[in-house]
Amino acid sequence: MSKFILSFFLGLLMVGCISSPTDDKNTLIGGENDSLLLLDTITASAGYYQGSSDLSLDELCDLAGQNLEEKNYAYAKHYLQIASEIDSLDSRVLDMRGVLLLMTNRSQSADRIWKKCIQKYPGEIDCRIHLAELQLTLALNREALKLANELIQIDKNRPEGFFLKGMAIRALNNDTTQSIPYFQQAVDLKNDYIEALDMLGYIFAQRKDSLALAYYDNILKLDPTRSDIYFKKGVFYMAKKDWNKAMASYETAIKMNPQDADSYYNLGYVLTELKLYDKARIQFSRSIEAAPRNYKAHYGRAYTAEMLGDISNAMADYKEVLVMRPNHTPSKEGIIRLNKLMSIK
Numbered sequence: 001m002s003k004f005i006l007s008f009f010l011g012l013l014m015v016g017c018i019s020s021p022t023d024d025k026n027t028l029i030g031g032e033n034d035s036l037l038l039l040d041t042i043t044a045s046a047g048y049y050q051g052s053s054d055l056s057l058d059e060l061c062d063l064a065g066q067n068l069e070e071k072n073y074a075y076a077k078h079y080l081q082i083a084s085e086i087d088s089l090d091s092r093v094l095d096m097r098g099v100l101l102l103m104t105n106r107s108q109s110a111d112r113i114w115k116k117c118i119q120k121y122p123g124e125i126d127c128r129i130h131l132a133e134l135q136l137t138l139a140l141n142r143e144a145l146k147l148a149n150e151l152i153q154i155d156k157n158r159p160e161g162f163f164l165k166g167m168a169i170r171a172l173n174n175d176t177t178q179s180i181p182y183f184q185q186a187v188d189l190k191n192d193y194i195e196a197l198d199m200l201g202y203i204f205a206q207r208k209d210s211l212a213l214a215y216y217d218n219i220l221k222l223d224p225t226r227s228d229i230y231f232k233k234g235v236f237y238m239a240k241k242d243w244n245k246a247m248a249s250y251e252t253a254i255k256m257n258p259q260d261a262d263s264y265y266n267l268g269y270v271l272t273e274l275k276l277y278d279k280a281r282i283q284f285s286r287s288i289e290a291a292p293r294n295y296k297a298h299y300g301r302a303y304t305a306e307m308l309g310d311i312s313n314a315m316a317d318y319k320e321v322l323v324m325r326p327n328h329t330p331s332k333e334g335i336i337r338l339n340k341l342m343s344i345k
Contacts, residue, residue, distance in 0.1 A: 057083055061092045068099055076100055091117055095126045102134065110134060123154055132164045141171040159186040163196050176203045192222050198229075205236045212236055227256035231263050243270050261291035268300050277304040295324040299331055311338055 055063070060083040067076035080100060083093045094117035102110040111134060117127035132147040145168035151161030166182030173179075180203060186196040201215035213236065216229050234249035250267040253260055268283035281304040287297035302317030315338050321331040 055079075055082070057086045057090065057093075060086070061090075061096070064096050065092075068096060068103070071103070073100060073104060089120060091121045091124050091127065094120075095124075095130065098127065098130055102130075107134060107138075125151065125155060125158060125160075128154075129160045129164065132168075136164070136167055136171065139171070141168050144168040145172065157189060159189040159193050159196065162186040162189065163193065163199075166196075166199070176206070179203075194219055194222060201229075201232065205232065205239075208236075208239055225256060227253040227260060227263075230256065231260065231266075234263065234266055238266060238270060241273075243274060246270050259290045261287045261294055261297070264290060265294065265297045265300065268297070268304070272300065272304060275307075277307040280304045281308070293324060295321045295328065298324070299328070299334075302331065302334055306334060306338065311341060314338060 060079045064076045064079040064083060067073070067079065076096070077100060080093060080096055083090070084097070087093065094113055098110040098113035098117070101107075101113060111131065114127045114131035114134070117124055118131065121127070128147050128151050132144045132151070135141070135144040135147065144164060148161050148165035148168055151158060152165065155161070162182045163186040166179040166186070169182065170176055170179035180200070183196045183200050183203075186193050187200065190196075197215045197219050201212045201219070204210075204212035204215065213233065216233050216236075219226055219229050230249045230253035234246045234253065237243075237246035237249060247267060247270050250263045250270070253263040254267070257263070264283045264287035268280045268287060271277075271280035271283060281301055284297045284301035284304065287294055288301065291297070298317045298321045302314045302321065305311075305314035305317065315335065318331040318334045318338070321328050322335075325331070
């Protein structure tokens with residue numbers, strides 16, 4: 001469960017945004033505040049539930065957790081509802097209810113559930129982890145740091161406390177230096193802690209430190225299918241102007257994920273730097289196929305077309321960029337250059 005939620009929240013933190021909490025207006029299930037609030041559209045086959053009333057609390061919790069990880073929220077809702085009828089205050093039930101509320105856009109109720117869980121079970125771990133993650137996404141960084149410190153005091157061998165402390169310190173101080181030891185401690189406690197390895201890779205890549213590659217390679221040893229890590233390696237090599245290794249990394253990422261618009265775009269950028277404009281234009285076109293609203297790829301394709309003397313297609317792409325980004329200065333300058341060329345001819 002924690003691995004799933006940590007990955008979810010790390011994704012939110014990386015992109016730097018989260019939806020605002022919404023008011024909870026749906027029907028309460030079970031008759032108590034902050035119970036299983038769910039979208040009315042979530043339904044499931046009744047046949048799937050046959051015999052579930054005979055399951056033990058442990059079995060129900062296991063099934064609810066499995067369905068949460070698989071994003072089968074209707075089934076998770078069903079098993080949690082039956083589990084709540086057996087013991088609505090069981091710490092596992094409270095924790096997963098919070099997860100389900102969050103996954104169905106009920107962040108305020110998730111917050112209340114997890115706080116209720118912590119109040120009833122002062123030594124409980126998972127509710128604290130999930131509440132700290134939520135607070136980080138809402139930029140409640142001091143509250144998250146407090147919870148992380150509590151997690152470490154409760155169990156200094158749990159890596160999540162150190163990871164979350166690193167995230168909170170990084171957000172509070174806008175400085176990665178102080179956060180590095182906590183991410184490293186999380187990895188020391190759990191060698192396959194991919195989220196912590198990824199964060200360390202990101203930090204050292206920002207510094208153009210080759211130690212980033214060691215962290216990325218460790219992730220790939222654990223999961224060779226991570227196309228996003230090959231993309232990040234490509235970004236690192238590109239920053240170092242190691243064009244051949246950058247191209248190899250992007251090509252591997254694309255093989256794993258043929259819809260990777262960013263890898264196509266960056267590969268096109270590298271080829272442009274090498275003045276291989278015909279090959280670059282192909283990659284920009286592929287990026288556009290994967291993500292039609294990718295204005296950067298349209299600009300790249302316009303520029304490479306211009307360099308190849310294809311004025312009409314270059315003009316079309318520059319104009320397309322300005323439809324998406326009216327104030328995009330490089331495209332405006334490109335159109336000016338093309339107009340001058342056409343007036344000379």
